[in-house]
Amino acid sequence: MGNRQDLTKFASLAARGLAELRDHDLRGDRLPLELQVSVWLRRSGVELTAAPRALLTLRESVLAAAGLDESTEPVPIVVADGHRAVLSLCVYLWGLIQRAARSGSCQPVEVIERALALQGAPAARRTS
Numbered sequence: 001m002g003n004r005q006d007l008t009k010f011a012s013l014a015a016r017g018l019a020e021l022r023d024h025d026l027r028g029d030r031l032p033l034e035l036q037v038s039v040w041l042r043r044s045g046v047e048l049t050a051a052p053r054a055l056l057t058l059r060e061s062v063l064a065a066a067g068l069d070e071s072t073e074p075v076p077i078v079v080a081d082g083h084r085a086v087l088s089l090c091v092y093l094w095g096l097i098q099r100a101a102r103s104g105s106c107q108p109v110e111v112i113e114r115a116l117a118l119q120g121a122p123a124a125r126r127t128s
Contacts, residue, residue, distance in 0.1 A: 007054040010044035012116055014051075015058055018094045019108040026091055037086055048082045055089040058115065059096065065114035066100030 017036050025032040041048060056078070063070050076092040078085045100111040 006045045007050060007057070008119060010040055010046040010051060011054045011058045011061075011119060013040040013044055014055065014090065014093075015062075015097075015112045015116055016109070018090060019097055019112045021094055026094060030087060030091075033087060033090055037090060048086060051086045052078050052082070052089055055086065055093060057119070059089075059093060061115035061118045062093070062096055062100055062111060064118055066104055066111055068100060068103060 014037070017040060021033065021036070037051075040046075041051065046054065056076075059076070060070075062068075063073060073096070074092075076089055078089065097108045097111055101108045104111060
């Protein structure tokens with residue numbers, strides 16, 4: 001499954017990765033997204049079956065960090081096929097992050113850092 005620390009690491013990697021993806025990365029065969037998800041799973045040590053739980057928790061943090069009304073936000077449906085569930089949740093979260101950034105007049109990465117802070121994830125290292 002994955003312990004809490006692994007799930008937090010996965011959510012952190014996924015959140016930061018999703019904030020960097022562009023619309024064209026999510027079209028067509030979604031190979032860039034699939035490759036990213038594979039990297040996030042491997043680096044965090046989380047199994048595919050545990051990933052949807054981490055992504056749904058990330059959803060709650062993004063909503064809270066952005067001050068969005070949870071009652072007006074669609075609830076993603078999680079299908080039984082783990083592969084499809086994770087990819088569809090990532091596409092949903094990407095859209096949520098974009099909406100949250102527009103709502104807050106900020107960049108997606110700013111929304112993500114606030115959301116991850118709510119989860120207790122360490123801040124991103126600055127390379128510049």
